[in-house]
Amino acid sequence: MNITTAGLTRAAAAAAVLSGAIFIAVQIKHPPMAAASAETMQWVVRSCAKAVMAALAVAGITGMYLRQHRRTGLLGLAGYLVFAAGYLAMFSVEVIAAAVLPSLTGTEPGYVNDVLVSAAGGAPAGDIGGMQTVLSLSGFGYIAGGLLFGIALFRARVLARWAAALLALGTVATAALAVLPEAFNRPLAVPVGVALIGLGVSLWRNHRESSAETVRTGPARVHAVR
Known part of the structure; x- marks a missing residue:
């Protein structure tokens, strides 16, 4: 299998589009952020989908950064590293939400509720330990x-x-969720999903147009050198 820069760029673009689409899809009829929801199969499926979304987002923004790293400079590097770290932490949170929290709903419902309150931007009533740092x-x-x-x-x-x-x-x-009701959690996620889709499509088109331009101008340049 021949791995090329063009192929990796297209894969990153597709990853960004899929990430944005999943991010929007999981918001539809999302169950309440409560321990009772965490023990359902729907919760597990959604959390797994969010983990996939976070992984795809990292791949997508990596392709975006590499495509234009010379133009974005230090601001682009800093933004990329912090954004990627945030998505990696989000991936960890969603894995925990899918694999750990459901098993704690029967014995530690208060802890599960506090974790979910914190995840939604609120202040937990009790101590949730290292999960607070990760969140x-x-x-x-x-x-x-x-x-x-x-x-x-x-x-x-x-x-x-x-x-x-x-x-x-x-x-x-999203920072406004700290003072807004939970009902705003889902609508505020949609713009970011749309942005990822738009950036992914733009990355795909930009690379295709650049490749086409190289093909058109390449022979002329070679002839001029000769």
Whole structure:
């Protein structure tokens, strides 16, 4: 199997689109963030889907960064690293949500509820230990990384600027969940999903157009050198 830069770029673009689509899909009729929900099969399936979404997002933003790293500079590097770290932490959270929390609902429902309250941006009533650190890292990486990375993409003028702006605004808006009711949790996720889809499509088109331009100008350049 021949692995090429073009193939990796297309794969990253597809990963970003799939990540955004999954992120939107899992918000539809999402069960309440409560211990009673965590013991259902629907919860496990959604949490697994979110873990896949986070992994695909890392692949997608990696392709975006590598496509334009010279234009984004240090801001792009910082944004990419923080954003990727946030998604990796999110991946860990969703694996725990799918594999660990359901088994604790019968014996430690209070702990499960506190974890879910914290995950939704609220203040837990009790001590949830290391999970608080993981959730905090995930939230910080998602919000700060999304803002920095979105600004860097917007300034680079390589991918769709509307999608880059939506990514920055959508991730920052998530910080408002600390003071907003849980009902706002789902709608605030949709703009980021749309942004990832837009950036993925833009990455695919940008690479295809650049490849076509290289094919058109390549022979002329060679002839001029001769």
